[in-house]
Amino acid sequence: MSTYALTDETSIDTLIFWIESSDGSISYKEQEAVKRILSNMKYDMETFQKTMSQISAMGTDEVKQMANEAVDHINRSFSDDGKRLTYSLLEAIAACDGTISKAEQEKLDAIKSELGV
Template identity: 65%
Template sequence: MSSYALTDETAIDILIFWIASTDGSISFAEQGAVKRVLENMNYTMNTYHKTMSQIGAMSTDHVKKMIEEAIVYIRSNFSDDGQRLTYSLLDTIAHCEGGPKKDLNEKLERLKKEWGV
């Protein structure tokens, strides 16, 4: 288990990072989509930025482990509706620039399978 304590909000933040950074960067359109998604969930950009700063200080292997833990956290701690909502919000971010590419589709398909949505 990681030394990073997951909450509902930080688990979502980690998966937002995973989806939004698939192409190696987070675009202005993706940043706008993230802001809208977090506002819709009544979460703060403050926590998101803190989580992103902490991710930036982690090794690649640690980030990969955190992503796995976030997926499991959501599966274990969110209701079916919560998992569907989280998937929908991540899908919104993935599609904010027109449509997900192959790598993004693979990530979204994995989440569908993991969460049964």
């Protein structure tokens, strides 16, 4: 179990980071898409930035573990509609730079399967 306490918001933040960083970097288009989407959702960008800072300091295995815990949290806490919306958000962020990479698609497929959407 990670040392970072997951909430509904930080679980989504974690999965956003997990998807965004699939190709080894987070592009400007991805960053801007995240800001635009989250602000349209009236989302707390301060929480998002704090979570991103925390996660970016972790090693790959820790981030993977935290992503798994985030999916578990979402499965316990979100309705079926909430799970579908979360998946759609992640898919939109992955596609914002014009293509979904193989690594992004593999992660999206795993999340989709685990969320049962």
